Structure formats: structure tokens, C-alpha cells
Amino acid sequence: MVPVTKDAFPEVSVDPEEALIEQIVAEGLSLTRFKKRLEMECIKRALEETGGNITRAAEILQMKRPRLSQIINSTPALTALKESLVG
Structure with a gap:
């Protein structure tokens, strides 16, 4: 039996953006x-x-507050999340 060493599995560098693009294309x-x-x-x-x-x-999102507020208020799930967090 050959011992398995760390060198047996070289690290694979995967670009997360490329992986995401591949997933989008693959899933249509x-x-x-x-x-x-x-x-x-x-x-x-x-x-x-x-x-x-x-x-x-x-x-955090580097966007204007009025635009973010507009998106949140027009999306029931985000409105509910915001209300649950604020109280």
C-alpha cells in the first residue's frame, strides 16, 4: 500500500468568478x-x-440609500426581513 501524502493532491486554484459563470451556463x-x-x-x-x-x-453595498430603500420596500421578503430585524 502506498501512503497518501499531502503532495498526492496538489491544490487546484479555481477562479470563483469563472466557476460561477460555468454554473450559470451549465444550468441555463x-x-x-x-x-x-x-x-x-x-x-x-x-x-x-x-x-x-x-x-x-x-x-456596505456602495449604493445610494434611497435606491436601496426603494428596492427593499418593493420586495415583500426584504421588507419582512428588515422589519423582523428592526423590531
Whole structure:
């Protein structure tokens, strides 16, 4: 039996952006749908990190507060998340 060493499995460097593109193409996702999902996930995480503070979330996302507020208020799931975090 040959012992397995760390060198037996060289590290594979994978570009996360390239891997994401490959996944989108392989699954046949539309770019519009993917962008919307990515935007919602980023906003959700920023709201969670800031405890629902829209001003701070906008800073994290590097976007204008009024635009972020508009997106949140027009998306029931994000509105509910913000309200649950703020109290």
C-alpha cells in the first residue's frame, strides 16, 4: 500500500468568478434572473449584518440609500426581513 501524502493532491486554484459563470451556463440560467437573485442575496446579507439599518446596508453595498430603500420596500421578503430585524 502506498501512503497518501499531502503532495498526492496538489491544490487546484479555481477562479470563483469563472466557476460561477460555468454554473450559470451549465444550468441555463438567464442573466437577468441571476442578477436579480444575486442582488437580493447581497441586500439580505447587508441587512442582516446591520440589524436592518438601511443607511449602513447602503454603505456596505456602495449604493445610494434611497435606491436601496426603494428596492427593499418593493420586495415583500426584504421588507419582512428588515422589519423582523428592526423590531
